[in-house]
Amino acid sequence: MLKKSTAATAARTPKKSPRNGAIMPGQNPVPKTPGVDNDRSNEMRLYDDHGQRLYLTSDERRRFLDAASFESPAERMFCHVLHYTGCRPSEALALTADNVRLDAGEIVIRSLKKRKLDTKGRERKPQFRAVPVPAALLEHLDLVFALRASARLSRASGQQTGRLWDMSRPTAYRLVKRVMDRAGITGAQATGKGLRHGFGVALVMAKPPVPLHVISQLMGHADSKTTEIYLQVINDERRALIMGAWGQGS
Template sequence: MKGNYSEKTEYSPEMRIFDTGGNRLYLNQSERERFLEAAKEESRENHVFCHTLHYTGCRPTEALELSASRVDLVDHAIVFRSLKKRRYDNQGRKKKPAFRSVAVPERLIDDLDLVFDLRTRTKDKSRRVEPLWSMGRQTAWRVVGRVMARAGIVGPQATSKGLRHAFGVSCVMSGMPLHKIAQWLGHTDTKTTEIYTTIIEEEDRGMLMRVWE
């Protein structure tokens, strides 16, 4: 078992990775690979949008805010404004926007640069802060749904949230520290992130099956 997670964990009540019927709400490895492949049949803009969701675990609305100024071409990272955070603190004061940086594969940065000509945009003061994608969130959800269908992924996990959960699950299964996963996903409290540690139980099956080999 990877990672060092407590057995007595209180999970955030609003987070679920299985629905009430016991169905997965996250994509498994095979589904993630099929999603990435199916996205290649979309337009260049939609293709790289889907890959951005997959490799960062961001929400579609967070991706749609991205501009050239938020893509680090040197260190291969993308900076997101974390949404769904409380706008006011306990004293009623308005909080400043929260941002997070997520490292991504170099090939994703190359694709973003190729599709949106980031190097040229960054030299223009007005264009460097313009959103890369012009579609709205409803269209973005339809793009993800279409790619899921093309990949043969059906069920409650076939959503953009399923991709976000898949990112968290993959990080936990790779032994990444919870506080880092929380940071990459934009979670305020690691209790929200700890729900992904329940997937470690899948490793128990692998260990048990080795008994019968």
């Protein structure tokens, strides 16, 4: 029996891609998105690759609220909802009068950044989270959007209420940027995500601190391990306190 040619055998053997992600000869590389760190674009971080802070401090959050007072009543309320709920701008835009529960003192937010399919490929049901907010915010929302009157009309007609804000996502992002600029907040943290991270940091730094599993629920994290990133801020603050006690800088 003739032996098979080694070259012929190799030609019929499929090439295995290396496990380290290297590009094999003749293999086309995965296209990268310009201007985006494709390996870390979805990673939760409090500091960027240059060590710049990605969350708002308590002082910056206060200044953001003060600067929002120069906007129209509806736009001012949009900024306040972002501040007090830690929701994403897209989630705030999806809010209706029905989502603001005046009697319960909370705003019910649909978690939009969730996988649409479960592990078995079935479509997931919409997921919501209830976030307690100050009574003053609820009263201002009622004054601006006539929530109680809207609820009465909704019950009488049997129809759901419309969205509170009809602005587009780009308009909402420009609003946040404009208020940040007016507040003198510049840098990598001057974004809607920075405001959301600031909400998480404020909860974990509260006295007493809010438990991580509660923060995870309020922020709509699918895994509480995601929320543990905010413990990094506690470690940074602890180091600053210790260095201060030694009379040294951080």
